[in-house]
Amino acid sequence: MIFDSPFFTEMLLPFLLVFVVVFAILQKSKILGNGKAQIDSMVALVIGLLLIGLPQPRDIIVGLMPWMAVGVAVILVFMILYGFVAGDLSDAPKGMKITFGILAGLFTLGVVVYVTGFWNVLADWIASDFEGSSLWMNVIMIILVVGAAIVAVTSGKPKKDDD
Numbered sequence: 001m002i003f004d005s006p007f008f009t010e011m012l013l014p015f016l017l018v019f020v021v022v023f024a025i026l027q028k029s030k031i032l033g034n035g036k037a038q039i040d041s042m043v044a045l046v047i048g049l050l051l052i053g054l055p056q057p058r059d060i061i062v063g064l065m066p067w068m069a070v071g072v073a074v075i076l077v078f079m080i081l082y083g084f085v086a087g088d089l090s091d092a093p094k095g096m097k098i099t100f101g102i103l104a105g106l107f108t109l110g111v112v113v114y115v116t117g118f119w120n121v122l123a124d125w126i127a128s129d130f131e132g133s134s135l136w137m138n139v140i141m142i143i144l145v146v147g148a149a150i151v152a153v154t155s156g157k158p159k160k161d162d163d
Contacts, residue, residue: 011052014061019048063115071107075100 002008023044026032032039051058082092113119
């Protein structure tokens with residue numbers, strides 16, 4: 001089947017993804033000039049071909065895309081369920097939007113660390129005897145201090161309007 005072939009999954013799809021995204025960014029930002037679609041497409045073509053020619057960046061993109069699809073599916077299910085309960089999603093509280101932004105950022109960071117193989121290096125460093133117990137105590141202390149600072153800043157008395 002064509003969808004299982006390495007040419008399709010490791011060459012054609014990453015090339016198309018990078019080409020379309022770079023072209024869209026160049027068109028939207030108008031970095032190379034207004035109405036310069038031919039130049040934007042040539043730059044996007046070169047970047048897409050460079051991606052295909054270099055295995056490490058291509059492997060990162062090929063590894064990221066399934067995780068992105070899972071993340072999008074999870075967000076879609078949440079939004080459908082939230083829509084059933086709360087109604088219109090355009091009226092979502094600002095705190096929920098910020099929370100989703102933070103969670104999306106953490107998810108993306110975690111997936112990039114995992115796909116690039118840096119997770120193994122990080123896990124070995126944490127698990128090693130290189131001041132491992134001191135490291136964890138410092139991490140816990142930093143989390144406690146940051147948490148206390150957040151609570152102190154957000155628990156201030158709200159100001160009353162004189163209207």
